[in-house]
Amino acid sequence: MLRLLLLFLSAAMLLPGAAGQFEEFANNTEVNISSCPITYFGQKYEQLYLNFTSNNFVLCFTGFYEPHGRGDCLVMPKTDNTYFLLGSLLDYRYVEQDIVQNLPSIKNTGECFVALVISGYTFLLVNFGSQTAFLNSDQSVFPDFLVDGNKVFPLNVTNQQAYADLSGCRSSGVLFRPGDVSSDPKTCRTLTCSQSAVLQNTSCGPTERCQGNGVCSSLGSVCTVTGPAVVDFQGQQNSVKDRCWYSLLRIPSGPDFQVLVHFQERRRKDVSFLDGVTLRLNGSAVHIQLKQGGRVLLNGSPLTLNGSVQTGHGVKLSKDQTGVTVQASLSNFSASVFFDGSTAQIHLKGSDGLPLQGLCGNASRSLSEERLSEDGSTSCEAQYTDATDITINCTKMAERCSLLKEASFSSCGVDPEPYMAACTDTLCRYPDLDGLSCRFLEAYARACSLQSSAAPEDWRSKAQCSPPGAVCQDRTCSDHEFCGEKTAGGETRCFCRAIFASKYRQTNSLGDPPVCRQSSTSLSLVGCLLEDKGIDYSVLQLKDPTCRGQMDQQTHMVTFSFNSTDLCGTEVTTNNSQTIYKNAIMTQNLSSGGITRQDQVYIGFSCVETQPDIQTVAFRVKDSSVVQFVSSGPWNYSLTMKAYTDANRTQAVASNTEVRLNQKIWVELDADGLDESLVAVVMDSCWATDQESANASRKYYLIENGCPNPEDQTVSVEAKGRGTSNSFSFNMFQFTGSSAQVYLHCKLQLCIKQENTCVKTCAGTRRRRSVRSQSGAAAFISMAWTA
Ligand SMILES: *[C@@H]1O[C@H](CO)[C@@H](O)[C@H](O)[C@H]1NC(C)=O
Ligand SMILES: *[C@@H]1O[C@H](CO)[C@@H](O)[C@H](O)[C@H]1NC(C)=O
Ligand SMILES: *[C@@H]1O[C@H](CO)[C@@H](O)[C@H](O)[C@H]1NC(C)=O
Ligand SMILES: *[C@@H]1O[C@H](CO)[C@@H](O)[C@H](O)[C@H]1NC(C)=O
Ligand SMILES: *[C@@H]1O[C@H](CO)[C@@H](O)[C@H](O)[C@H]1NC(C)=O
Ligand SMILES: *[C@@H]1O[C@H](CO)[C@@H](O)[C@H](O)[C@H]1NC(C)=O
Ligand SMILES: *[C@@H]1O[C@H](CO)[C@@H](O)[C@H](O)[C@H]1NC(C)=O
Ligand SMILES: *[C@@H]1O[C@H](CO)[C@@H](O)[C@H](O)[C@H]1NC(C)=O
Ligand SMILES: *[C@@H]1O[C@H](CO)[C@@H](O)[C@H](O)[C@H]1NC(C)=O
Ligand SMILES: *[C@@H]1O[C@H](CO)[C@@H](O)[C@H](O)[C@H]1NC(C)=O
Ligand SMILES: *[C@@H]1O[C@H](CO)[C@@H](O)[C@H](O)[C@H]1NC(C)=O
Numbered sequence: 001m002l003r004l005l006l007l008f009l010s011a012a013m014l015l016p017g018a019a020g021q022f023e024e025f026a027n028n029t030e031v032n033i034s035s036c037p038i039t040y041f042g043q044k045y046e047q048l049y050l051n052f053t054s055n056n057f058v059l060c061f062t063g064f065y066e067p068h069g070r071g072d073c074l075v076m077p078k079t080d081n082t083y084f085l086l087g088s089l090l091d092y093r094y095v096e097q098d099i100v101q102n103l104p105s106i107k108n109t110g111e112c113f114v115a116l117v118i119s120g121y122t123f124l125l126v127n128f129g130s131q132t133a134f135l136n137s138d139q140s141v142f143p144d145f146l147v148d149g150n151k152v153f154p155l156n157v158t159n160q161q162a163y164a165d166l167s168g169c170r171s172s173g174v175l176f177r178p179g180d181v182s183s184d185p186k187t188c189r190t191l192t193c194s195q196s197a198v199l200q201n202t203s204c205g206p207t208e209r210c211q212g213n214g215v216c217s218s219l220g221s222v223c224t225v226t227g228p229a230v231v232d233f234q235g236q237q238n239s240v241k242d243r244c245w246y247s248l249l250r251i252p253s254g255p256d257f258q259v260l261v262h263f264q265e266r267r268r269k270d271v272s273f274l275d276g277v278t279l280r281l282n283g284s285a286v287h288i289q290l291k292q293g294g295r296v297l298l299n300g301s302p303l304t305l306n307g308s309v310q311t312g313h314g315v316k317l318s319k320d321q322t323g324v325t326v327q328a329s330l331s332n333f334s335a336s337v338f339f340d341g342s343t344a345q346i347h348l349k350g351s352d353g354l355p356l357q358g359l360c361g362n363a364s365r366s367l368s369e370e371r372l373s374e375d376g377s378t379s380c381e382a383q384y385t386d387a388t389d390i391t392i393n394c395t396k397m398a399e400r401c402s403l404l405k406e407a408s409f410s411s412c413g414v415d416p417e418p419y420m421a422a423c424t425d426t427l428c429r430y431p432d433l434d435g436l437s438c439r440f441l442e443a444y445a446r447a448c449s450l451q452s453s454a455a456p457e458d459w460r461s462k463a464q465c466s467p468p469g470a471v472c473q474d475r476t477c478s479d480h481e482f483c484g485e486k487t488a489g490g491e492t493r494c495f496c497r498a499i500f501a502s503k504y505r506q507t508n509s510l511g512d513p514p515v516c517r518q519s520s521t522s523l524s525l526v527g528c529l530l531e532d533k534g535i536d537y538s539v540l541q542l543k544d545p546t547c548r549g550q551m552d553q554q555t556h557m558v559t560f561s562f563n564s565t566d567l568c569g570t571e572v573t574t575n576n577s578q579t580i581y582k583n584a585i586m587t588q589n590l591s592s593g594g595i596t597r598q599d600q601v602y603i604g605f606s607c608v609e610t611q612p613d614i615q616t617v618a619f620r621v622k623d624s625s626v627v628q629f630v631s632s633g634p635w636n637y638s639l640t641m642k643a644y645t646d647a648n649r650t651q652a653v654a655s656n657t658e659v660r661l662n663q664k665i666w667v668e669l670d671a672d673g674l675d676e677s678l679v680a681v682v683m684d685s686c687w688a689t690d691q692e693s694a695n696a697s698r699k700y701y702l703i704e705n706g707c708p709n710p711e712d713q714t715v716s717v718e719a720k721g722r723g724t725s726n727s728f729s730f731n732m733f734q735f736t737g738s739s740a741q742v743y744l745h746c747k748l749q750l751c752i753k754q755e756n757t758c759v760k761t762c763a764g765t766r767r768r769r770s771v772r773s774q775s776g777a778a779a780f781i782s783m784a785w786t787a
């Protein structure tokens with residue numbers, strides 16, 4: 001066969017133009033072989049460099065030969081005349097067959113060859129794609145093969161050095177032979193030189209990570225909730241519209257692990273935000289609540305978390321400046337739940353094939369199937385509407401959200417579409433405040449780093465998002481508040497939630513009506529509403545400057561109160577049938593040099609005791625920049641009337657008590673809930689009727705105008721007008737010619753002790769005294785006896 005080949009070469013040489021052009025070499029020559037590139041031990045070359053040195057003929061691929069250099073070269077004994085030819089194997093299939101027969105390691109199809117005819121012998125470099133065969137006419141002359149300057153032996157050399165296989169692969173300067181495999185357990189990267197000399201580079205898949213022992217493990221799946229939007233494990237996007245609790249994840253036939261989430265409104269009534277996350281493990285034995293401000297409750301008790309991991313109840317809890325993470329591992333299943341106050345992410349591993357339920361799990365279930373009923377109350381489902389925010393430019397927001405498709409995120413293996421949809425959908429309805437748009441980008445970046453081996457980098461500066469810092473972590477707002485930014489990227493504070501605030505904003509008030517009680521009368525203002533108006537609660541006082549507001553650290557309500565020990569400047573007055581307690585919340589007189597930098601606040605309020613009904617009175621507001629009306633509070637008290645058959649009042653007259661005629665009866669009238677030091681209860685009159693109605697025509701007065709009936713010597717008043725209790729006694733009687741029923745009615749009045757009108761003097765006098773305000777606005781109590 002070889003002979004045939006050499007014949008062919010000789011013929012070709014003698015017939016220029018037949019199959020190719022033989023050219024004689026000049027002394028040292030560079031030859032362009034781009035029409036038949038040669039892959040020399042895995043490296044493909046399109047150029048040859050030929051040198052004649054004092055001893056050798058050297059063919060290099062990497063540049064002109066340099067002794068002791070690091071080139072890829074063939075070194076042969078020196079000769080005089082050298083020719084070369086580039087030819088196509090198409091016309092010489094027998095050459096290909098000859099090679100394949102002799103070199104079984106050649107797997108590819110031959111393409112073309114480079115022939116060199118050197119005086120005395122001929123050799124061919126035959127292109128088999130990624131492989132190369134070497135043919136030699138003179139078996140006594142076998143070249144040295146240099147790779148990187150080092151002598152290597154071809155893979156297969158057969159038929160007394162007539163044939164050699166120059167196939168191989170190279171990676172980072174290292175030579176691999178076909179069939180070689182090299183793997184790095186640290187990176188799980190495996191390099192394989194295939195039988196046809198193609199370098200194959202494998203590593204963990206895009207959703208896998210190298211465990212460091214050569215094993216790739218699945219990176220699991222991620223579900224994200226940001227604001228109202230949910231992107232589930234399958235990449236389906238959904239949006240919660242109400243303020244209910246939802247099941248986020250439940251694994252019916254899997255580990256006992258459940259995640260619940262709660263939504264609440266923030267600046268707008270019609271957009272809900274993720275507000276809290278609860279994890280339930282091990283039946284209901286363990287429940288972990290992740291709340292706003294980085295607060296964590298374990299089975300109801302607050303946990304203080306720092307950078308280090310706390311282990312217990314089968315979970316690992318940790319907190320860093322970005323948020324709180326709970327990790328649970330249950331046999332081959334692991335879940336990590338992250339919450340930063342506005343974004344929650346569940347990262348699940350080992351749940352493959354398990355059916356999942358909850359907002360994260362099963363896109364075919366409807367939202368309402370995952371809503372948890374709330375102790376019979378359905379108010380969380382109520383839908384609100386708010387005026388469209390005309391400052392929102394939806395086009396601009398969509399542009400911002402589409403940053404997720406850009407280069408900085410391109411290495412992420414997670415589909416950006418659902419995240420973009422969630423981002424655009426939310427930001428077209430809700431203003432981009434409190435870093436909201438960045439939170440969507442952040443959530444996507446975090447999903448990428450959890451779920452793919454290549455986390456996006458360097459996207460924050462382009463998107464103008466600051467790194468997730470301690471924003472709102474460790475700021476504790478009350479349930480009716482949320483933490484937000486005062487100015488973009490600036491300080492934070494607690495803002496009123498929109499639905500909570502709307503009832504106050506509608507009436508332009510800062511708080512609820514006063515609570516009027518004997519122990520303490522108080523008026524509470526809502527801290528976040530005050531802050532909205534720029535009012536510093538610490539400069540507010542009651543009429544008495546020493547009575548200041550107290551802020552409740554939990555609810556942020558600012559409460560001003562007074563009681564009978566410390567009236568705080570309260571004016572107590574009477575007005576017809578009413579007793580009025582009046583005070584006001586006002587700005588302290590801090591002005592100096594005739595100016596003040598505080599808004600002038602004046603919130604007058606009053607408590608009213610009415611007989612018997614309690615009326616409401618409007619706030620009085622002086623000239624001021626804060627104007628509101630808060631209705632005054634009723635002072636609730638109760639009146640009781642009881643009858644007894646003994647002076648010590650231990651034997652009460654009940655419905656089945658038999659009362660004899662002329663038996664002495666003691667009647668006690670008590671008021672409960674009034675401040676004894678300020679008001680007294682006085683008996684105005686008590687009368688009996690034979691009918692149920694107090695206005696019945698037959699009336700018999702026992703007490704009239706505060707004094708005992710002078711005609712009835714059995715009536716005796718025992719205590720009156722000194723406190724909130726009154727009593728008197730009389731002897732039982734019967735209406736002549738009437739049924740055995742006697743009804744007793746009393747009319748009471750409240751009076752202010754300061755005014756000194758409470759105690760009446762009746763002793764011995766038959767004179768009727770007029771009692772203030774007999775206008776029927778008295779408390780009636782009726783009793784009936786069967787004599
Ligand atoms: C190559 O060049 C050297 C000197 O430059 C000369 O001696 C030699 O004969 C030349 N060889 C050929 C084949 O031209
Ligand atoms: C080799 O020849 C090809 C085609 O003629 C040409 O495109 C290429 O630039 C040449 N290479 C060099 C290094 O001159
Ligand atoms: C090979 O040939 C080149 C080009 O003529 C020449 O510059 C170089 O010195 C030669 N190398 C040797 C080792 O002779
Ligand atoms: C030649 O290659 C074949 C197939 O790759 C192999 O089985 C054989 O051992 C090789 N022979 C030598 C001498 O390397
Ligand atoms: C394997 O492929 C990766 C990605 O394509 C590349 O970054 C890496 O350098 C390759 N490794 C080797 C040894 O070729
Ligand atoms: C974190 O808290 C744990 C227990 O509460 C404590 O042992 C540990 O020292 C704390 N670590 C730091 C860095 O404060
Ligand atoms: C799970 O709860 C059971 C009792 O309800 C308890 O005995 C067990 O220790 C708990 N397991 C963990 C990991 O907390
Ligand atoms: C996890 O373990 C359970 C039983 O222990 C087995 O049925 C299931 O196939 C495992 N899942 C994976 C992903 O290995
Ligand atoms: C998803 O929910 C639907 C409807 O409730 C149910 O038919 C289906 O089996 C569930 N799929 C999985 C994977 O749990
Ligand atoms: C909305 O934003 C887009 C893109 O930033 C801008 O071209 C357009 O003028 C804006 N529209 C309004 C009404 O500001
Ligand atoms: C009344 O208020 C004062 C001052 O606020 C307080 O010290 C006192 O305990 C209160 N008295 C009652 C009975 O509540």
Ligand SMILES: *[C@@H]1O[C@H](CO)[C@@H](O)[C@H](O)[C@H]1NC(C)=O
Pocket residue numbers: 646648
């Ligand atoms: C009334 O009470 C007083 C003191 O509690 C007692 O001494 C007296 O005996 C009592 N009178 C009657 C009639 O029970």
